[in-house]
Structure formats: structure tokens, C-alpha cells
Amino acid sequence: MAKVKVSDVDFNNLGFEYMDLPYRYQAYYRDGEWQDAGLVSESTMQMNECATALHYGQTDFEGLKAYRTKEGNIQLFRPDQNAQRMQRSCRRLLMPEVPTEMFVQAVKDVVKANADFVPPYGNGATLYIRPVMIGVEGVIGVHPASEYLFRIFVMPVGNYFKGGLTPTNFTTSEYDRAAHKGTGQNKVGGNYGASLMPGEEAHKRGFSDCVYLDPISHKKIEEVGSANFFGITKDDKFVTPKSPSILPSITKYSLLYLAEHELGMQTEEGDVYIDDLDRFKEAGACGTAAVISPIGGLEHNGKLHVFYSETEVGPVTRKLYDTLSGIQFGDRKGPEGWVVPV
Numbered sequence: 456m457a458k459v460k461v462s463d464v465d466f467n468n469l470g471f472e473y474m475d476l477p478y479r480y481q482a483y484y485r486d487g488e489w490q491d492a493g494l495v496s497e498s499t500m501q502m503n504e505c506a507t508a509l510h511y512g513q514t515d516f517e518g519l520k521a522y523r524t525k526e527g528n529i530q531l532f533r534p535d536q537n538a539q540r541m542q543r544s545c546r547r548l549l550m551p552e553v554p555t556e557m558f559v560q561a562v563k564d565v566v567k568a569n570a571d572f573v574p575p576y577g578n579g580a581t582l583y584i585r586p587v588m589i590g591v592e593g594v595i596g597v598h599p600a601s602e603y604l605f606r607i608f609v610m611p612v613g614n615y616f617k618g619g620l621t622p623t624n625f626t627t628s629e630y631d632r633a634a635h636k637g638t639g640q641n642k643v644g645g646n647y648g649a650s651l652m653p654g655e656e657a658h659k660r661g662f663s664d665c666v667y668l669d670p671i672s673h674k675k676i677e678e679v680g681s682a683n684f685f686g687i688t689k690d691d692k693f694v695t696p697k698s699p700s701i702l703p704s705i706t707k708y709s710l711l712y713l714a715e716h717e718l719g720m721q722t723e724e725g726d727v728y729i730d731d732l733d734r735f736k737e738a739g740a741c742g743t744a745a746v747i748s749p750i751g752g753l754e755h756n757g758k759l760h761v762f763y764s765e766t767e768v769g770p771v772t773r774k775l776y777d778t779l780s781g782i783q784f785g786d787r788k789g790p791e792g793w794v795v796p797v
């Protein structure tokens with residue numbers, strides 16, 4: 456794949472697609488320590504055919520973004536939270552942890568090296584940052600590797616769900632992406648492998664993605680594809696599900712904080728029953744890639760439940776979007792430490 460040049464990129468029409476940019480960061484873990492760390496340009500990697508990442512799923516990743524401010528500066532949103540979540544994923548898969556300081560510095564280094572690709576301020580486009588770790592040692596018994604590769608690469612992106620702030624429809628899936636006490640709360644490759652078929656089935660039927668129900672009873676909403684669910688009740692409470700098989704979304708926890716402390720709303724992390732959607736006047740998906748994507752309608756058992764509207768974003772969802780993205784793009788002051796300059 457040829458390297459992308461800045462002049463090749465149409466910053467006004469970005470989708471959510473991989474691009475091979477000039478620089479990425481990599482570090483090897485060998486003999487119990489991180490070594491050979493630095494920027495490289497090669498996007499392909501070599502590893503043993505029996506690498507644990509390929510056979511036994513020793514692979515986890517993160518997703519965060521770099522934002523261009525009105526003044527032309529570049530900033531990150533809560534990168535320490537991504538570092539900590541990756542450490543938890545690594546602990547779950549018996550992989551080595553990347554210390555928070557090393558993680559955040561490496562993210563800054565890659566973003567700086569590819570700074571020309573951070574989209575201009577104005578239309579919500581950002582530089583998506585993908586840290587990933589894989590077990591690279593050849594191991595044939597089901598055991599963890601002793602050698603790992605940590606990489607961070609980046610690419611400019613626009614909307615993840617094609618509607619952006621225009622609502623789109625979703626459908627529930629009969630499949631589970633993660634088991635109750637499995638790896639759902641960790642950002643590990645296996646969860647995404649399990650989600651490919653249900654996601655494709657939803658896309659083929661014209662939906663943006665599928666909504667996963669809890670793996671025990673299939674009665675409670677868990678995730679919206681690769682994003683968390685939130686609903687706004689008729690009395691303006693921000694509600695989001697809680698379960699050990701949900702990925703703890705940094706965006707969701709930021710919204711819980713902002714809803715309570717900036718917008719004066721009540722908040723609740725608790726059960727969201729699929730048969731009780733009438734309690735919500737608005738609903739949405741939230742995540743780094745999804746940002747805040749309003750859910751127009753949610754199909755379940757052949758019936759489409761429409762929340763606010765299939766065509767217009769609701770006022771509370773818009774307010775949440777403006778508050779969050781205002782902080783991310785530097786137009787509003789956020790809580791101490793949330794924004795980190797590059």
C-alpha cells in the first residue's frame with residue numbers, strides 16, 4: 456500500500472478508513488523490558504507464524520483522537536484514561552503493560568510526526584490514534600508469549616456512523632459479543648472478531664450497527680456496536696447501562712460527569728430493559744469513533760421503536776455533543792487534566 460501524502464487527503468470528505476501515514480511508533484518487549492522504541496515508517500510487520508496474537512488472541516488495542524483547535528494547536532482528550540484501560544486489557548490477556556507516561560509520550564510523538572494530517576478545525580474531523588499490542592513470539596501450547604510489539608499509528612477520520620449528528624437506525628442482535636465474565640470490559644481483539652458477523656448482518660439490512668443485549672438474559676441493552684448506549688428519560692435523566700461485559704467507554708464516563716456537573720442533569724448507570732424504551736425521549740451511541748451519534752430508531756423483534764425522531768437530533772443529545780466536542784476542540788474549558796496539548 457502506498458504512503459498517503461497530505462495533498463491526497465480530502466479533509467472535507469473523510470470517512471473512517473485506514474490510511475498508511477508516514478510515521479508510526481513501535482516498541483518491542485523482550486527479556487522483561489520495553490526496548491528499541493521510536494518512530495518508524497514501515498506499516499507492515501513481520502512476526503513468527505505461531506505468534507500468540509494470531510492463534511490465541513493475545514492482541515488488544517485502544518482508540519483516541521487528536522483535535523485541531525481554532526488557534527491551530529493540537530490536543531488530546533484524556534489519553535491517560537486510554538493508557539490505563541490498555542493496562543487493564545493487558546493484565547486480562549497476560550501481556551506486559553505500557554506505563555502511562557510512555558504511552559502518552561508515544562502518542563504525542565506520533566501525532567507530532569504526522570501533524571500535517573491533523574484535519575483543520577471546523578467540521579468535526581480529527582486524527583484517529585490506534586495503539587495496538589500483539590504477542591509476537593511463536594508459542595504452540597496455549598500459553599502467553601514472552602515477546603510483544605506495541606505500535607501506535609494514526610489517520611485522519613470523519614464520521615464513524617455515516618449520519619454524524621443526523622440520527623440513524625440500529626437493530627438488536629441475537630448474538631453476544633462477549634460473555635458475562637469474559638473479556639467484554641477489555642478492549643481485546645476477540646470481542647471484535649465476535650462482533651463482525653452480527654455487525655455485517657445489521658449493515659446488510661440497512662442498519663448502522665447492532666445493539667447487543669446482556670449475554671445472560673438478553674433483556675437488557677449493553678452496547679451499540681463499538682460504542683456505549685445512553686438514553687435521556689422524559690424527566691431529563693442521563694441513563695447508561697452497567698454490566699461487566701460492557702467496555703467502559705471514556706466518552707461515556709466523560710458524558711456522565713458533564714451531564715451532572717455542567718448540565719445539571721441527574722445521571723444513572725443501571726439496567727436498561729429493551730422492553731422499556733418508552734421511558735426515553737432521546738437515545739444515542741457514544742464513543743471515540745462514534746463521538747455522539749443519535750439513535751433514530753431501534754428495531755427489536757421486528758418492531759422499530761423511534762426515540763426523538765428518525766431525522767432530527769434531539770435537544771439534549773445536541774447539548775451533550777456541543778459540551779463534549781467544545782472541550783475536545785478547545786472551545787470550552789473542561790475539567791482539570793482532560794485536555795493535553797501535543
Ligand code: PLP
Nearest residue numbers: 681682683702704705706742743
Ligand atoms: N464500546 C466498544 C465495544 C468500543 O469498541 C468502544 C470504542 O472504544 C466504545 C464502547 C467507546 O469507548 P471510548 O469512549 O473509550 O472510545
Ligand code: COI
Nearest residue numbers: 518519681742743744745
Ligand atoms: C473507538 O471508538 O476508538 C473504537 O475503537 C471503535 C471502533 C473503530 C473499534
